[in-house]
Amino acid sequence: MVSSTSTAQTSERCADLFRALDEHTGAAVDLRRRLHAEPRLSGEERDTTATLMDAMGFTDGLFPKGGAVLRVGDPDGPSIGLRAELDALPVRETTDVEWRSHSGAMHACGHDVHMAATVALVRALRDVGAPLPLVVVLQPREETVPSGAQDIALSSTFADHDIRAFLGAHVQPTLPRGCFSASPGPVNAAADQFAIEVRGRPGHAAYPHLTADPVVAAADLVGSLQHLVSRQVDPTHPTVLTVGSISGGNSPNVVPATVRMRGILRTFDEHDRVRLHRAIEETTRSVTDVHGCDSLVEVTLGAPVLVNDKALAASATGWLQRAGLSPAPPLRSCGADDFSYYCTLVPSLMVFVGVGSENGDDPGLHHPDFLPPDESVGDVARAMLAGYLAARDTVADRAA
Structure with missing residues (x-):
């Protein structure tokens, strides 16, 4: 006592x-x-x-x-x-x-x-x-x-x-x-970074049918990635996916060869975290395939x-x-x-x-x-x- x-x-x-x-x-x-x-x-x-x-x-x-x-x-x-x-x-x-x-x-x-x-x-x-x-x-x-x-x-x-x-x-x-x-x-939240490289076929902007445009593919991909949170995660689980950087090309009259994107995923649920890592890769591959492009995805684990x-x-x-x-x-x-x-x-x-x-x-x-x-x-x-x-x-x- x-x-x-x-x-x-x-x-x-x-x-x-x-x-x-x-x-x-x-x-x-x-x-x-x-x-x-x-x-x-x-x-x-x-x-x-x-x-x-x-x-x-x-x-x-x-x-x-x-x-x-x-x-x-x-x-x-x-x-x-x-x-x-x-x-x-x-x-x-x-x-x-x-x-x-x-x-x-x-x-x-x-x-x-x-x-x-x-x-x-x-x-x-x-x-x-x-x-x-x-x-x-x-x-x-x-x-x-x-x-x-x-x-x-x-x-x-x-x-x-x-x-x-x-x-x-x-x-x-x-x-x-x-x-x-x-x-x-x-x-x-846990915060994990991702980097995506969309690889297309470059060419003259006047002949888009002869190219595989990574800019169009990347633009489509941004919207598709947002749907991962709105349609694949329990809405009661706080989750944020942000594409914070897009870069590619240096001329208005040229379809570039590559576009690079970087973003961050924030989750509170470990199951959501693992599932969304996989979904980012699968969605990127599917969207870029439709546009005739290739892609590379890298996910870097951050703090839990x-x-x-x-x-x-x-x-x-x-x-x-x-x-x-x-x-x-x-x-x-x-x-x-x-x-x-x-x-x-x-x-x-x-x-x-x-x-x-x-x-x-x-x-x-x-x-x-x-x-x-x-x-x-x-x-x-x-x-x-x-x-x-x-x-x-x-x-x-x-x-x-």
Whole structure:
């Protein structure tokens, strides 16, 4: 039985952690602005890693494939993991703040906020003491395939730390600032990329009967691929298929030899995922055959479905409210995040933290004007601490 004295001491320690976190928020906001002004694209995050390690007082812990894995607290025993993404997007920023990026890269997905909040949390844990060791994963290449999460999750480094629960927090402009969503179950989709090459017979545009036109075949194929979702998937299963890129030819008077298409498939159901991979290939072959063309299809597997642990979500909801955040309706989207690789290994939780304004017309994620307010650094840091305390509770319960 836990004594009332022990409970009171634990409660006071948690309160000390939140107070220490607030004390570090100002410096974290300054760091966020510095990170925002100096973004690094996927695979180029060495400078960002060094900046964060210096801010947290680490001199070693670099991961061989980029980023770092850093431990706060006891060097041995069970631990809790926390992910912070390092990379920016190839987006040219159009905000007007003094600390905007001028490099053609941009933190248009809030990773600058996540990193700064992580630093504040680490500093607070060092000030007060970590009830359970925290393993901070500074993860590269969240925005690309293959992802950094897959490298780290499957590494011996990850296994060596005996991580019993894993946490992430992500800003979300569709939620009002001060709100959170920590729903159990699937919250983000699996996302797989596909590339299609349609190969025809080139020739003069005045003699189409002597050609096999890959442009016409590709145009027909776009519509046929959309029908896969509308007619071959249960309408209650969220699914999105998008053809985002088509290229072929360079003259209005020439039927080209090839057209290349690229797209993405987002699914929540593994059966749908496998079935649609096959259907994309079969439909491509059928449509291009009708037009007298050949085709080549390549599907590249991306991150799996992101599934929040039920017990972690329940425990975190209480802690998030104690941290001063308000619950929002459950948020699930066909967005994807390679955080899902950690979810396949240990009980994990992704918390969405609102950064939207009251009028609700804010620029969305990946938009060149996306710019969460400075106050969101503190909100995300408190959400991370709340998730950490919830994980401590669930790890203890599972060990009992």
